[in-house]
Amino acid sequence: MAETSGKTKAQRNTAAKTKTKTKSKSKSRTATKPPAARKAEPQATADGLSRRRLLGTAGAVGAGGLVAGGLGGASVAEAVRKEPDALSGVGSAAVPFHGEHQAGIADPAQAHGHLLAFDLAPGADRKAAAALLRRWSATAAELAEGRAPKGDDTGIALDAGPSSLTVTFGFGRTFFDRTGLADRRPAALEPLPAFSQDALDPKRGDGDLWVQIGADDALVAFHALRLLRRQAGDTVRPRWEMSGFNRTPGATPRPMTQRNLMGQIDGTNNPKPTDAAFDEQIFVPRDRKGPDAWMAGGSYAVVRRIRMLLDSWDNLPLERQERVIGRRKSDGAPLSGGTETTPVDLEKIGPDGALAIAGDAHVRVAAPASNRGATMLRRAFSYHDGFRDDGAPDAGLLFVAWQADPMKGFVPVQRKLDRGDGLSRFLRHEASGLFAVPGGCAEGEYVGQRLLEG
Structure with missing residues (x-):
């Protein structure tokens, strides 16, 4: 049985607590934030996820997820992508087209x-x-x-x-x-x-x-x-x-x-x-x-x-x-x-x-x-x-x-x-x-x- 499950009862209890705690934190971080003009999320990754959230997910997987190899890593990534953060400040920032002067002159140069x-x-x-x-x-x-x-x-x-x-x-x-x-x-x-x-x-x-x-x-x-x-x-x-x-x-x-x-x-x-x-x-x-x-x-x-x-x-x-x-x-x-x-x-x-x-x-x-x-x-x-x-x-x-x-x-x-x-x-x-x-x-x-x- 031990070889089939791969974990002792104590380990399973610890993993369950970690999973519940991570889920609670993830839920609180997905609350919609008001976009700030021209202000990027300070820790945004390339796919819109905060480093804090990504590290939190990795922590919930634990060392066992790392040992599991590519399949385990892919499953984690897919689970995270299904619950994306709100549009970051970089994406939601808007510069009005209409006005006394044309946009793109006194505005900061973009990326x-x-x-x-x-x-x-x-x-x-x-x-x-x-x-x-x-x-x-x-x-x-x-x-x-x-x-x-x-x-x-x-x-x-x-x-x-x-x-x-x-x-x-x-x-x-x-x-x-x-x-x-x-x-x-x-x-x-x-x-x-x-x-x-x-x-x-x-x-x-x-x-x-x-x-x-x-x-x-x-x-x-x-x-x-x-x-x-x-x-x-x-x-x-x-x-x-x-x-x-x-x-x-x-x-x-x-x-x-x-x-x-x-x-x-x-x-x-x-x-x-x-x-x-x-x-x-x-x-x-x-x-x-x-x-x-x-x-x-x-x-x-x-x-x-x-x-x-x-x-x-x-x-x-x-x-x-x-x-x-x-x-x-x-x-x-x-x-x-x-x-x-x-x-x-x-x-x-x-x-x-x-x-x-x-x-x-x-x-x-x-x-x-x-x-x-x-x-x-x-x-x-x-x-x-x-x-x-x-x-x-x-x-x-x-x-x-x-x-x-x-x-x-x-x-x-x-x-x-x-x-x-x-x-x-x-x-x-x-x-x-x-x-x-x-x-x-x-x-x-x-x-x-x-x-x-x-």
């Missing part, structure tokens, strides 16, 4: 992103462009709420919540010529000047229409991408597309500034929506007058595909990397002292009698204080597109800079970086674009309506 541009097809006019933006805006609004458009859904993101999805639309310089609206093209949409470090591929830059998609779930982001491309029909032709990623919310013990593929904390000095001058620096004034009054509440996006020479960078000693950037790699604190958020002291002298922040350090050259106050909001995604013919990684940054006027934001800063940034030796600018991103729209309206119907 997954797609940037793509289209050209209007021959014969597509202003009326066709308006119809397309109307379809796209309606779809983006539904997806931002976690709803799938009726009758036109691919099923890619079934079961998923909105996952902080944002969809942002913009117009390139050539859009105005092709829609007969050249007289309403903003002066700020003049072509960007050439920079000595540029190695641009024109096939991967510019375009009539630009779309930025971001979400904290890869399938939710791709779902939006797929639907928008399907709904475009014959009105436009794809010009270029780039996909990127960031760290997933909840992957760190506390919210942190993103790191780029060089391992550096990137974006510490970004302007914040709480700053007094934020709206003035990033958005076109609400009382805008003249031919480009339709841009009130909008912004200008500079898009750059920047390849990082990671093999060269990774071979630098840590101390040298930190001097090139001007910050510690471990915590992002400036070499002038303090923590990540301590203002950089560009005048501080180190123990060796030299500037604590080197003359060509990136944080010095890019600082507003070094560029007559020029400011932009950087909102980037990392990318990795495999390897080049020479074996080097084709990886880097999909850089998106937002500002009220690119000639007062991106251009003066990039000119300074182009001439004296120590980091430029490890970067290659391979694609570029500039887009006018109109303000947001109210329910029942579509993005760009003031331009296309004004």
